[in-house]
Amino acid sequence: MTSGNSSESGARLPVPGAVRAVGYGAAAFGIATVGAGGLVLFGPEAAREAAGHAVPFVVWTNFLAGFAYVAAGAGIAHGRRWAVGVAAVVAGATALAGLAFAAHALSGGAFEPRTVGALLLRAGLWAGIALWARARIGGRRGV
Numbered sequence: 001m002t003s004g005n006s007s008e009s010g011a012r013l014p015v016p017g018a019v020r021a022v023g024y025g026a027a028a029f030g031i032a033t034v035g036a037g038g039l040v041l042f043g044p045e046a047a048r049e050a051a052g053h054a055v056p057f058v059v060w061t062n063f064l065a066g067f068a069y070v071a072a073g074a075g076i077a078h079g080r081r082w083a084v085g086v087a088a089v090v091a092g093a094t095a096l097a098g099l100a101f102a103a104h105a106l107s108g109g110a111f112e113p114r115t116v117g118a119l120l121l122r123a124g125l126w127a128g129i130a131l132w133a134r135a136r137i138g139g140r141r142g143v
Helices: 017-042 045-050 056-077 082-106 114-137
Strands: none
Touching: 017 045, 017 056, 017 114, 056 082, 056 114, 082 114
């Protein structure tokens, strides 16, 4: 089995433009996520104040997941089958963070209401990307 995007005969398989676009878009979302999370975690006090009642474990989860977004996006853009698994793990991890966040909020912990939407958006987006990418590159051999 080869490690690249190739057929059984060894010829490179082209990656469709839509797959590249989704992959690069996902990677860009990852870069933005790392930047935004990093600003809240490591930036000036004004950035932390602007985040309001940000829940630290959610910020850390999103920040760290941003690196996985970049990897998954780059892998998808290049038609790599492993990237489908990374996207699925990201979706699952975000859903778990959402459950932990719900427990935090329901127990009376302080939070920003926009966090609810952000977690739903991220989990849904990555579940959608994983399913979409699986249908387009998940079945390729030798990737």
